[in-house]
Amino acid sequence: VLAHDAIPRGIACSADGLRAATCGDDQLVRVWDVATGRELQRFAGHAGPVLSVSLSADGKSLASASADKTVRRWFVSAVRLFVADPVKVTDAAYLPDGASVATTGSELALKLWDGEGKPLKQLAGAKVPLVRVAVRGDAAQLAAADAEGRLLIWNVADGVLKQTLEIGAAANDLCFSPDHQKLAAAGADQQLRVYAVEDGALLQQQTAAGPLLAVRFLSGGSELLTGGADKQVSLWAHASPVAVANLTGHAGPVYHVAYNSDGKLLASASADQTVRLWDLATGQQLRQFSGHAGAVYSSRFSADGSQLFTTGADGTVRAWNVADGTEIRKLAVPVAEGETPPALFDVDLSANGQQVAAAGQDGKPRVWNAANGQAGEPLAGSGDAVYKLAFLADGRLVTCGHAGNVAIWNPAGGAAAFTAKTASTAYSLAIHPSGKQAAVACSNGKTYLIALP
Helix, strand or coil: CCCCCCCEEEEEECCCCCEEEEEECCCEEEEEECCCCCEEEEEECCCCCEEEEEECCCCCEEEEEECCCCEEEEECCCEEECCCCCCCEEEEEECCCCCCEEEEECCCEEEEECCCCCEEEEEECCCCCEEEEEECCCCCEEEEEECCCEEEEEECCCCCEEEEEECCCCEEEEEECCCCCEEEEEECCCEEEEEECCCCCEEEEEECCCCEEEEEECCCCCEEEEEECCCCEEEEECCCCCEEEEECCCCCCEEEEEECCCCCEEEEEECCCEEEEEECCCCEEEEEEECCCCCEEEEEECCCCCEEEEEECCCEEEEEECCCCCEEEEEECCCCCCCCCCCEEEEEECCCCCEEEEEECCCCCEEEECCCCCECCCECCCCCCEEEEEECCCCCEEEEECCCEEEEECCCCECCCEEEECCCCEEEEEECCCCCEEEEEECCCCEEEEECC
């Protein structure tokens, strides 16, 4: 049964019988997985009942005719949705091949899925549900943390549980080292622990000023970067019993951090309305970027590292000179006198560095010329808040947001060139290196894999 909220007026089937398209009085066109009855994609735009729908022979596009006097052509994507857990998904991570996904959830297993959402295997041995997962860079092993303070390490090839480590506290994040020999755990008990993957030996244990929320090895493998509830981003040396540097100075939570291209500088954006630039070799703050009239939510370095772009609650994107900390320009969302501009939650730069895009509270992606700040044509937006955006290599822009909408935009302006609908709020997205697929994390505990045209 393909459940509709309104009277259906038309139906079409793909040549292979795998998908069906329907339309009706709710002004929507929907694409369905015939086998499961799941809605894969929906198209909105008609201003009246949609009376008929037709699929192309190859199933890649469809045409709809409406009482609003228009015929519209839509591009059908190969959207894949799979239920990874009966209750909730607590974490998900791509394997290096980009075609497999590991997930944790309410069940006592670490699950592996292929790109079609079909189960590959389950790694057993957990005593309680798992909450975090980490993938080794060569895909030979997977690690997971449970809610009672255990770390488990499996061999992927044979599914053997190689190590079970009792660490005594919940781990909020895990990370393998670049050489695949070490596993770091960021503890809720303020402890940073590093273990040897081969025998489970504790190589290092260091105490932070507050619970640790995130951990990553730097490229050399001898240093780690952590973020915590103490409002600090800390740099640790693997051989040192104390942090190499505590990047201390923010007076509020740190919302975002970004490296420059050579990994020597770090920018941190905070609720204290500032962005700070840190020298990772010394741990010293080099300068502070002040000017935002509200929390700063995101930051991005330009490719050459000479500029830093930030955005925040005041509805502005600001370009800063990294060398001296001066503000180069302010890109503001235009509003009528007396109105409050919408907060901007994320910012990104195109691959060629020529465009900067931001989106946020009002759901309207905006694109500017990065060199001179000239605004491009406005993008229509879906009306719901956009939480994350990313440029594709070809210059198109991908967004996701509060109503679960995922869209691709041509920065030249106009309506979205592609839309997909997830079943709940879409908080984050990651683009596959090929640019052909996006993983979208949602509030309903599901991760949706969406093929991008």
